Amino acid sequence: MIFTSPIFLLFFLPFLLFCYFIVDRKVKNYILLIFSLLFYIWGEGRAVNIMLIAITVNYLLGMAIENTNGIYRKIILIVGVITNLSILGFYKYFDFAVTNFNLALVRFDYPEIPFEKVLLPLGISFYTFQNISYILDVYRSEIKAQYNWVKYTLYVTFFAHLVAGPVVRYSHISAEIDSRETNYILFYEGIKRLIIGLGKKILIANPVGYVAEAVFDTHSESGFLVYWVGIICYAIQIYFDFSGYSDMAIGMARMLGFFFHENFNMPYLATSVTDFWRRWHISLSTWFRDYVYIPLGGNRGGKIDQLKNIFIVFLLTGLWHGASWNFILWGVIHGIFMVIERVWLLKKLEKIPVIFSRVYLLTFILITWILFNAKDIHAAGDYLFKMFDLSSIGNLSLLTLVDTQVKIALIVGVLMSFGLHIKVWNKLKEQLNNTALYAFQSAFYISVLILCIIFVSIESYNPFIYFRF
Numbered sequence: 001m002i003f004t005s006p007i008f009l010l011f012f013l014p015f016l017l018f019c020y021f022i023v024d025r026k027v028k029n030y031i032l033l034i035f036s037l038l039f040y041i042w043g044e045g046r047a048v049n050i051m052l053i054a055i056t057v058n059y060l061l062g063m064a065i066e067n068t069n070g071i072y073r074k075i076i077l078i079v080g081v082i083t084n085l086s087i088l089g090f091y092k093y094f095d096f097a098v099t100n101f102n103l104a105l106v107r108f109d110y111p112e113i114p115f116e117k118v119l120l121p122l123g124i125s126f127y128t129f130q131n132i133s134y135i136l137d138v139y140r141s142e143i144k145a146q147y148n149w150v151k152y153t154l155y156v157t158f159f160a161h162l163v164a165g166p167v168v169r170y171s172h173i174s175a176e177i178d179s180r181e182t183n184y185i186l187f188y189e190g191i192k193r194l195i196i197g198l199g200k201k202i203l204i205a206n207p208v209g210y211v212a213e214a215v216f217d218t219h220s221e222s223g224f225l226v227y228w229v230g231i232i233c234y235a236i237q238i239y240f241d242f243s244g245y246s247d248m249a250i251g252m253a254r255m256l257g258f259f260f261h262e263n264f265n266m267p268y269l270a271t272s273v274t275d276f277w278r279r280w281h282i283s284l285s286t287w288f289r290d291y292v293y294i295p296l297g298g299n300r301g302g303k304i305d306q307l308k309n310i311f312i313v314f315l316l317t318g319l320w321h322g323a324s325w326n327f328i329l330w331g332v333i334h335g336i337f338m339v340i341e342r343v344w345l346l347k348k349l350e351k352i353p354v355i356f357s358r359v360y361l362l363t364f365i366l367i368t369w370i371l372f373n374a375k376d377i378h379a380a381g382d383y384l385f386k387m388f389d390l391s392s393i394g395n396l397s398l399l400t401l402v403d404t405q406v407k408i409a410l411i412v413g414v415l416m417s418f419g420l421h422i423k424v425w426n427k428l429k430e431q432l433n434n435t436a437l438y439a440f441q442s443a444f445y446i447s448v449l450i451l452c453i454i455f456v457s458i459e460s461y462n463p464f465i466y467f468r469f
Contacts, residue, residue, distance in 0.1 A: 009198075009453065012039070013252070020256060021182070029154055029177065032256065039159035040122070047121030051157070054087055058131040059152045062138045062145035077139045081132060088128040094118045096323030123163035125320060127156050129287055134170045136291055143171050151177050158258070160249040164242075166263040166283035173258055180257030190255030192445055197247030199448040200240040202455050204416075207409040209237035211401045216373055216383065223394030227387040229402065231366050234373050236413040239268065242281070268417040271357035272349050273337045273364060284320075288313045307342060311335040321372075326380060330371040337364065 016035045023031055041048050061080040065073055095117050102112040134155075137143045146152040155177060161168050215222070215230025246263040253260045263283050270276035277285045296309040311332075318331015341349070349357040367384065374380035402410075415421060429437060 005456070009456065017255070029150060033150055033154045033157065036154065036157040036159040036162065040157060040162060043163060044122035046119070050087070050091070050121050051127060054084070054127065054131060055153050055156050056149070057083060058135055059146070059149055061135050063147060065135060065138050066145040073139065077135060080135045084128050084132050088124060091118055091120055091124055093323045126165045126167055127162065129167050130156055130169070133287065133291060137169070137171055143174060146170070146174070160252045160258070161260065164245050166246055166249065166260060167287050168260055168283070172261060176258045182257040186257065187255050190251045190253070193251030193254060194248050195445045195449050195452070197244040197251060198452040200244030200247060202452045203448070204409045204413045205237045205241040205244060206455070206459065207406045208233040208413060209241065211406055212237050212373065214401055215398055218398060221394050222386070222398055223396055224387055224389050226394070226396060226398050227383060229399065231370060231387065233410065235366055235369050236410060236417070238369065238372065239417065240413055266417070266419050268362060268365070269358070269419060270361050271354060272341055272346060272361060273334060274341050274346060276361060276365065284317070288317055292316060307339045310338050310342065314338060325377050326371045326374060329377060330368055333368055
């Protein structure tokens, strides 16, 4: 979708870059804004008005907060936060709330409430959080309000991070919105990062994702081995799908003179759930830390308050990911384990060999990923039961989907997940001189790009998991 479509790679992005680099510095923001709006209209044309209204409201709120003192300043902030959450709540959770309310009515023999489904605007979870962080930072006097509507709108709508993150804060790129440097070195580094992201998505996430989807959708009595293969494929898919998207966003931003913070740091090398959340979707976990956990009191109160705050954060993290009991339960389980680790388990994990703590973490992550991908809690429970039903080998026909392409993607995905590609690269740098290293590097990136273009052109399976959040 979008970033990996032939239209984007072969027409939209090259035309944007051409226009961006031929115009005067003063016009670059307008070029980026126009192309970013066109990008969003291409992906979600009907919802662009919702996004622009939310942007304008927060733009006005930021100025109002900065120019108000005392209790009125706080009132404006509260109104702003409630407004943002109300917009997100209506579009993301209205259907979920009414559906569950109707289930309760039916249980007590009352008629259901008729309603039409609300379409979820693309990227609303991400740009809502950006708007909230902006007005909160202005309220805290950590940043100055932006008085130029074009610049603020560009911050929110910048196509590189608009539809699936990372969650970019205004303070991270405010200076670059005003003035940024572009040069051949940054452009080259950005292209390399973009190609790595494309490779992760198209050459690794897509092949294993096709197998994961087939296994999760099966209604046959497959053996436990099939379900383990399915969840391992999904774990590789969701990591390389989302980290690949983040790499593409970081790469394209760098080509244009912006520097986004890293969003992943080898999460499957974590040794605890706590460590995992320092490495996975870093922009989201730090957002919840700074704008929910710390305002709730963080670790400033007693131990009970701290544990309560941790649990609330992960309950909300689960709810942020989707209007489904699956995501709520996923967040609750992560919250419970974070609390358990904080109380006593972290000290135990520090005393055992690293391999065992990583096995603990990976087992936990694989099991909880089931909730992320299953259609409902019943399907998740059924999948989990079949994973551990070792008494029956069952039907292994689905394993025929694990062809050579999938096997290669799995092997490369596992090796990269554990950072072995970094060790290989460091070894090459030791063995090759600069000229040979540059030639090898160029050949590698060109080969990956060509393969990506070929596969994008011939494959129809190309979802982005985080687009639905």
